[in-house]
Each structure stands twice: as structure tokens, then as C-alpha cells.
Amino acid sequence: MGTSNEYGSLRTAILEGDKDQAVAIGEDLAANAEDILEAVNVASGVIREVGDQFGAGELFLPEMVLAAEAMQAFMDEVTPRLEADAGSAQATGKVVIGTVQGDIHSIGKNIVATMLSASGYEVVDLGVNVVPMEAIEAAENTGASIIGLSALMTTSMPYQKEVVDLLDALNQRDDFWVIVGGGPVTREYAHDIGSNGWAPDAAVAVQVCDRMLALPTSPANSELIYEAAE
Numbered sequence: 001m002g003t004s005n006e007y008g009s010l011r012t013a014i015l016e017g018d019k020d021q022a023v024a025i026g027e028d029l030a031a032n033a034e035d036i037l038e039a040v041n042v043a044s045g046v047i048r049e050v051g052d053q054f055g056a057g058e059l060f061l062p063e064m065v066l067a068a069e070a071m072q073a074f075m076d077e078v079t080p081r082l083e084a085d086a087g088s089a090q091a092t093g094k095v096v097i098g099t100v101q102g103d104i105h106s107i108g109k110n111i112v113a114t115m116l117s118a119s120g121y122e123v124v125d126l127g128v129n130v131v132p133m134e135a136i137e138a139a140e141n142t143g144a145s146i147i148g149l150s151a152l153m154t155t156s157m158p159y160q161k162e163v164v165d166l167l168d169a170l171n172q173r174d175d176f177w178v179i180v181g182g183g184p185v186t187r188e189y190a191h192d193i194g195s196n197g198w199a200p201d202a203a204v205a206v207q208v209c210d211r212m213l214a215l216p217t218s219p220a221n222s223e224l225i226y227e228a229a230e
């Protein structure tokens with residue numbers, strides 16, 4: 001476990017946008033933390049705090065940018081350890097994942113991609129600002145069975161729906177499992193837009209993908225999967 005002191009320093013480093021300090025703490029936690037996912041969850045909580053302060057007008061865009069850079073620098077340090085710890089499963093399926101159109105938030109999507117690939121999935125990361133048709137074509141061209149869509153803004157969430165609608169319109173709804181997530185994306189929303197899966201974090205995302213692929217039903221006929229099997 002990282003010490004609460006170290007988590008305190010990590011919090012300060014991200015809040016203050018201190019990249020060097022975030023890298024130093026990341027290095028140390030990558031080498032010594034017992035549970036690296038716990039450290040990632042702490043950092044994720046801090047960057048959300050920054051978002052809340054931004055939303056409340058208590059800090060401004062340049063500060064949010066610096067905090068995000070510190071968070072990203074921290075993630076760069078700990079990602080290899082995250083991969084190593086989750087790793088060693090056999091390949092189970094192929095996923096294309098991206099952040100939807102109009103949205104450039106990548107941190108959470110990257111964590112999900114890392115956890116999936118460390119858990120044995122072949123992951124094709126389409127990056128950010130992915131238009132609906134691009135996601136579908138990429139899934140087709142790579143032979144993926146799952147399309148993962150991240151949205152961090154209320155204004156970009158409708159593009160998750162658009163992917164599902166397009167699959168319907170193209171008569172391809174049964175070809176791919178769709179899983180959605182990201183800060184404002186609720187389980188209810190995922191259900192309402194006809195997604196197959198939803199997860200609040202990366203660990204659950206892996207479990208939901210495992211469950212979707214094990215289902216006897218086809219995507220068009222499945223209920224929303226949103227948690228690990230009991």
C-alpha cells in the first residue's frame with residue numbers, strides 16, 4: 001500500500017500541477033506500492049476534485065491543464081506496473097476503444113485500455129474524438145467483437161448513442177458488443193441508449209467484457225451488463 005503520506009503528496013502534486021513531483025511519486029509507487037490500482041484510484045479522485053473546482057469556477061482552465069499534465073505524467077510512470085499486475089491471462093477477445101466525437105479526454109479511456117490489454121484482451125485504441133462511423137469501421141476492419149466508447153462531457157455522450165443507432169441502421173447491431181463509460185455516463189443512460197455494457201471504472205469494465213463474451217445471447221438481445229458475475 002502507498003502510505004497516506006505519499007497519497008497526500010500525490011494529491012498535492014496533481015492539485016498544484018507539479019509534474020516533476022508527480023513523476024517522482026509515480027516512480028516510487030510503481031516500485032513499492034502493494035496495490036497500484038489503489039494509487040491510480042487515488043489519483044483519479046484528485047483529478048475529479050480538480051474538475052469539480054473548475055466546474056464551480058474556483059480554478060481556471062490553465063490550472064486544470066497543468067493538473068491533467070501532472071496526472072498524465074503520473075500515469076505514464078505507473079502504467080507498466082498496472083499492466084504487470086493485472087497481466088498473465090490468455091487473450092480472450094478483441095476490443096476497439098476510443099473517446100467519442102467532440103471529446104478529447106483520454107485519461108480514463110487509457111486506464112480502461114491498459115486494464116483490458118493487461119487482462120488478455122487485444123486492444124485497438126482509436127484515440128480521442130472518434131466519429132461514430134470510424135468506431136464501427138475500425139471494429140469491422142480489425143475483427144473486434146467489442147466497441148468501447150468513453151465520453152466525459154454531457155455534450156459528447158449523444159455520440160455513444162449514435163454508434164448504437166448507426167449499428168441498428170446498418171443492420172449490424174448483432175455484430176458487436178457495445179460498452180460505454182466515462183464520468184457523466186450513468187448505468188441508466190447506458191441502458192436507455194441500448195448499450196450492452198457499462199462500467200464505472202476500469203476493473204469492472206474488464207469483468208463486464210468477460211461477461212458479455214460469455215453470454216449465450218447475441219448483442220441485439222442482451223440485457224445491460226454492468227457488474228461482475230456473482
Ligand code: B12
Nearest residue numbers: 051055103104105106107108150153154181182183201202
Ligand atoms: C482532466 C480533464 C481535462 C483535461 C483532459 C486531459 C486528457 N488528456 O484527458 C483537459 C485539461 C485537456 C480538459 C479539457 C476540457 N475539459 Co475537462 N476535465 C478533466 C477532468 C478534471 C478529469 C477527467 C479525468 O481524467 N478523470 C479521471 C479518470 C480516471 O476518470 P474517468 O475519465 O471518469 O474514467 C474512469 C471511468 O469513468 C471509467 N471509464 C472511462 N472511460 C470509459 C470507457 C468505457 C468503455 C468504460 C466501460 C469505462 C470508462 O473508467 C475510468 C477509470 O476508472 C474532468 C472532471 C471530471 N469530473 O471528470 C473535466 C471535465 C470532463 N472537463 C470539462 C470541460 C468543460 C472541458 C473543456 C471543454 C474545457 C474548455 N473550456 O476547454 C475541455 C474539453 C475539450 C474537448 N472538446 O474535449 C467538464 C465537462 C462538462 C460537461 N459538459 O459535461 C468537466 C466535467 C469539468 C467540469 N466540472 O466542468 N479536461
